[in-house]
Amino acid sequence: MDIKVALVGNPNTGKSTLFNRLTGLNQKIGNFPGITVDKKTGFMKLANGKGAEVIDLPGTYSLYPKSADESIVFQVLADANNNSYPDVIVLVVDASNLKRNMLLYSQVADLGIPMVLALNMVDLSEKQGINIDLNKLVQKLGVQVVSISARNNIGIDKLKNAISNTNKIATQFQDVDVNILAPAAINAIKSKLNSDNDYYALQVLHQHEYLKFFSEKEQEEIEEIEQSHQFESSKTQAAETIVRYKYLSSILADVVSDEGIAKKFTFSDKLDSILTHKVWGFAIFILILFVIFNAIFAWSSYPMEWIEAGFGFVTDLGHQYLPEGMFTNLLLDGIIAGLGGIFVFIPQIAILFAFISILEDTGYMSRVTFMMDKIMSKVGLNGKSVVPMIGGLACAVPSIMAARNIENWKDRMITIMVTPLVSCSARLPVYILIISLIIPSENIFGIFNMQGLALMVMYLVGVIAAVLVAWIMKFIIKTKERAYFIMELPIYRMPRWKNVLYTMYEKSKTFVFEAGKVIIAISIILWVLATFGPGSRFDQIDRKYAPALADTTKNTDHIRTLIATEKLENSYVGILGHWIEPAIRPLGYDWKIGIGLITSFAAREAFVGTMATIYSVDGGDEDTSTIRERMSASVNSRTGLPVYTFATGISLMLFYAFAMQCMSTVAIVYRETKGWKWPVIQLVYMTVMAYFAALIAYQLLK
Amino acid sequence: MKLSNLKVGEKGTIISFTDLDLSVKLMEMGCLPGEVVEVERFAPLGDPMAIRVAGYQLCLRKSEADVVIINK
Numbered sequence: 001m002d003i004k005v006a007l008v009g010n011p012n013t014g015k016s017t018l019f020n021r022l023t024g025l026n027q028k029i030g031n032f033p034g035i036t037v038d039k040k041t042g043f044m045k046l047a048n049g050k051g052a053e054v055i056d057l058p059g060t061y062s063l064y065p066k067s068a069d070e071s072i073v074f075q076v077l078a079d080a081n082n083n084s085y086p087d088v089i090v091l092v093v094d095a096s097n098l099k100r101n102m103l104l105y106s107q108v109a110d111l112g113i114p115m116v117l118a119l120n121m122v123d124l125s126e127k128q129g130i131n132i133d134l135n136k137l138v139q140k141l142g143v144q145v146v147s148i149s150a151r152n153n154i155g156i157d158k159l160k161n162a163i164s165n166t167n168k169i170a171t172q173f174q175d176v177d178v179n180i181l182a183p184a185a186i187n188a189i190k191s192k193l194n195s196d197n198d199y200y201a202l203q204v205l206h207q208h209e210y211l212k213f214f215s216e217k218e219q220e221e222i223e224e225i226e227q228s229h230q231f232e233s234s235k236t237q238a239a240e241t242i243v244r245y246k247y248l249s250s251i252l253a254d255v256v257s258d259e260g261i262a263k264k265f266t267f268s269d270k271l272d273s274i275l276t277h278k279v280w281g282f283a284i285f286i287l288i289l290f291v292i293f294n295a296i297f298a299w300s301s302y303p304m305e306w307i308e309a310g311f312g313f314v315t316d317l318g319h320q321y322l323p324e325g326m327f328t329n330l331l332l333d334g335i336i337a338g339l340g341g342i343f344v345f346i347p348q349i350a351i352l353f354a355f356i357s358i359l360e361d362t363g364y365m366s367r368v369t370f371m372m373d374k375i376m377s378k379v380g381l382n383g384k385s386v387v388p389m390i391g392g393l394a395c396a397v398p399s400i401m402a403a404r405n406i407e408n409w410k411d412r413m414i415t416i417m418v419t420p421l422v423s424c425s426a427r428l429p430v431y432i433l434i435i436s437l438i439i440p441s442e443n444i445f446g447i448f449n450m451q452g453l454a455l456m457v458m459y460l461v462g463v464i465a466a467v468l469v470a471w472i473m474k475f476i477i478k479t480k481e482r483a484y485f486i487m488e489l490p491i492y493r494m495p496r497w498k499n500v501l502y503t504m505y506e507k508s509k510t511f512v513f514e515a516g517k518v519i520i521a522i523s524i525i526l527w528v529l530a531t532f533g534p535g536s537r538f539d540q541i542d543r544k545y546a547p548a549l550a551d552t553t554k555n556t557d558h559i560r561t562l563i564a565t566e567k568l569e570n571s572y573v574g575i576l577g578h579w580i581e582p583a584i585r586p587l588g589y590d591w592k593i594g595i596g597l598i599t600s601f602a603a604r605e606a607f608v609g610t611m612a613t614i615y616s617v618d619g620g621d622e623d624t625s626t627i628r629e630r631m632s633a634s635v636n637s638r639t640g641l642p643v644y645t646f647a648t649g650i651s652l653m654l655f656y657a658f659a660m661q662c663m664s665t666v667a668i669v670y671r672e673t674k675g676w677k678w679p680v681i682q683l684v685y686m687t688v689m690a691y692f693a694a695l696i697a698y699q700l701l702k
Numbered sequence: 703m704k705l706s707n708l709k710v711g712e713k714g715t716i717i718s719f720t721d722l723d724l725s726v727k728l729m730e731m732g733c734l735p736g737e738v739v740e741v742e743r744f745a746p747l748g749d750p751m752a753i754r755v756a757g758y759q760l761c762l763r764k765s766e767a768d769v770v771i772i773n774k
Contacts, residue, residue: 062730097758100732234722241729258757268759269742278746370761374747485750486727486766489759 002050005163006084008073008108009092010101011059012490014120018092018150019056020502022160029510031674037069039084046164047157055084061100063107063203064237067481068409071210074203077111079213088166089115090159095132095147096125098256099248105141106244109172110199115143116162122147123154131257140251142173151496176247178202181236185229192221202240206233268363268491276367285368289390292355296394297425300347307347311340329531330524338523341603342516345397345664349511350504352391352398356405357503359387361495365405366487373485379467380474381418382411389415389466392422393459396665397515400672401507407487410479416672417682418470420665423462423657426604430656431458433608433624437632438649461657465689511668518667526602529572537570558618565616573598587655587691588648588698590636597661604661647701651694659690705739705770706751713740714772721769728770732756739772 009015019027023042030039040056057076058069065071076084091108093101098119105117119125119132138145144162148155179186179198182205189201208214208222225231274280315332322328359365369383376383384406391399399419406412423431432455439454532538541563548559568574577595584594592614600607609621615630617623634643660666660683669679708714716735719725733739733755740754750763 064726064730066727097756100756100758103730234726237726238722238729241726242734245729245734272743272752276743276746281746366761370745370750370752371747373763374745374749482723484724484727484766485761485763486724486731487761488731489752489761491759 002046003052003087003163004085005044005052005054005088005090006076006086007054007056007090007092008077008104009059009120010061010094010104010488012488013059013092013094013101014150015059015092016056017496017499018090018118018120018148018156019054020499021150021153021156023054025502025505027506029506032072032075037072041084044160046160048164050164052163055086060104062104062241064206065210066484067407069407071207074207075210075212077108077113078200078203078211081213086113087168088163089113090118090163091115092118092120094125095119095122096128096130098130098132099245099252102248102252103241103244106176106248107199109141109143110174110176110178110197111203112170112174112197112200114166114168114170115172116159116166117141117143117145118159119145119147120150123149123152129258133255133257136255140173140255142171174199176244178240178243181239181243182229182231185225185231188225188229189222192225202236205231206237271492272367272489275364276371281367281371285371288359288364289386292352292387293390293393295351295355296348296391296398300351300394303347304344307344308340311336311343315340330527333531334524334527335520337527338520339516341523341664342512342519345395345511346508348395349398349401350508352402353503353507354500356387356402357500358495360405361493361499363490363492366489369487370489377485379471380411380414381470382406382408382415385411385415388419389422389463392419392424392466395424395426396420396422396662397511397668398507400665400668401511404672408483409481410477410483413477413673413678414470414473416669416678417473417685418466420660420662420682420686421462421466421469421658423459424604424662426662427458427462427656429605429608429621430600431455431653433611433628433631434644434649434653436624436628437644438646458653458657461654465658469685469689510671514671515664515667518670519664522663522667523602526573526599529576530568530599532572533567533570534572534575538567541566541570558616561613561616561618564613568595568610568613586698587694588645588651588702590638590643592634593643593652597655600661602663604656607656607661645702647698650701651698654697655690655694657690658686658693660686703772703774704768705741705753705772706764706767708741708772708774710741710743712774713738714774715739717771717773719769720771724766724769728762728766731760732758733760733770739770 007015007019019040019042022044026044027040027042030041032039037058042054044052044054046052057073060070060073063074065074076082077089079085089108091105093105109115125132132147134145134147144166146155146159146162148159150156181202185205186198186201189204190196190198193201193204195201204211204222205226208219214222275284315336318328318332318336322332356365359368365384368386372383372386376385385403388399388402391402396419400416403412403415403419406415435451435454439451441449441451443449545559545563548554549556573595576598577591580594581591584597595614596607596610599610608624608627611631612621612623612627615627615634617626617630621627631644632642635641636643666679666683669682670676673679703714705714716733716737716739718735719728737755742752742754742759744751750761751767752759752761
């Protein structure tokens, strides 16, 4: 790459749209070390034939970070050795709100990196009666200024030309005298670091703790300079902001002329009076949530069935034509089945993110936060947590990805931690099987079906647990970030359909490549555990049934089912099931349920299929009535009593309500939190909670 | 008086702040002493609130608006 370009700007300035415009699909997502925010880079061709790497830095209102995500901006711009350090900064501002946006410009300009100012949304600001004199602005700032509209593809080529014409040496005027804010401390830092930049020195004083490129000794020396000159960070920041706004007022006074302030926002205001109305606001929001829920629950089931059928077809074909043997089985039942288990999530992810990106783009999501803040903040959640929680009713995986949109780190973490407690669609087959075993299908008060009521109670249990755990975590999770709710309510706009498609594509791709590897690894481990057994047990089973299989006069299907049952019992999973029996006996479970608990770590619904194999049901998990019969007839070999009593059934349902029985969720939490700490905490707390809930329920009811 | 005491449609001029850290954030967002703010609406449950300042709409919790001293 010939040059590096960084996009810097406030949130809601259309920075991401510009990024998509410049780079098209030539994007890749990487990591900033030690932080959960994604690093988006892309490539573009400039007019002079040179190539440029573009990096999209997190949106921020100032160089002083209010969150860990925002701290990335200064970390990159302060460190000339950082591999993201730009040759040119494109500072993107919203032309319709120039003054506030220019605060960040004036801070970044003082760092002395070559830059171009891009006035975005000029078409909109002109409609609002705001006129900006570009020539005057260029003269006053000393940089190239380009007016663009990323959304409507206006001025993009001009911007690219400006980037390739940018000098290697910064030309912008640095007219704000920051040295007077803390002269002694700034001068001490300058001589310490051999820098002649006052503002860089001042920023180092403020946020050197975030800057990892300083050695421990340097950090101590900077700290010492801070102490000896009694440097007061917040006070100095406040003073600097006032000085900068004064400077901006004087510069912009004869650059911007604004004619239509009065009628500017009438359309947005009218919409707001309906969409945040006491009654209509909530009614519309619930309707939107219902549509989203229906889409990921019902609409996505068709493409999911196609994907499952497609992978099933490939597996069947493979078993027919490939030579029989361990490698064929590993390939088909381990790897291909694992891949199927990953791709099956794509419809839900794509559909949920289509909705989220529309809600964000139109500005409605900010109103959701605005409306829901009072309720949600009480339990440690965020207004934006509502969408992941409702999405959790269908599937926790896309919902946890959706928590990315929550800016506050603590709120985001709590949302990720509790979303899997909401009853997802994978629990439904388990609930239905057990309810049909232990709850009679009778009506009470003539209209309410008991089984239906029981199912509803299970869903309520999930939601209540999520809220309670969130409330507890509010006190446990510590953060240095101060939680503000000071945010911009952007005006309503039409969604950008291309952005919607990008988001759907990008989120699906991220899931497949980043969560996918964990899912494949776990599904291969589970396959090995279920397909192999110690010693010669499997050979003995094969030998035992060989004569029966050779008898061509009889139907061999049931023999094969019996073999599968016996092999599962003697596999490593079967042995593990026996091994954990003492631990799960107080919950009312036998080793057969133990096997089911282990295999359904892949996904909860696998419990039903495992029960089909264990109870030798020929039709597999399709034949639920036979599974039910066999299960209700089963007797505990130790006590001689039925296994599936009311107490065991309730205990088992509570276990599935709370336990993290889903490797895909573990994988996505790993990917979203960029480490194993949070998924492990989550796995442990949910399993412990499930164990004790099941224990208490069984001991009280038995 | 405090910004949080204003009713919908009322305007005031920012005089000062009673919390230093919050004032840094608020000033960055354009709430500078001398700026005129107007209360646009309250959330359906009474909190947070939306105000118009510096040509755009900003929302904040009442507890945050408490630190903004204004002159009506």
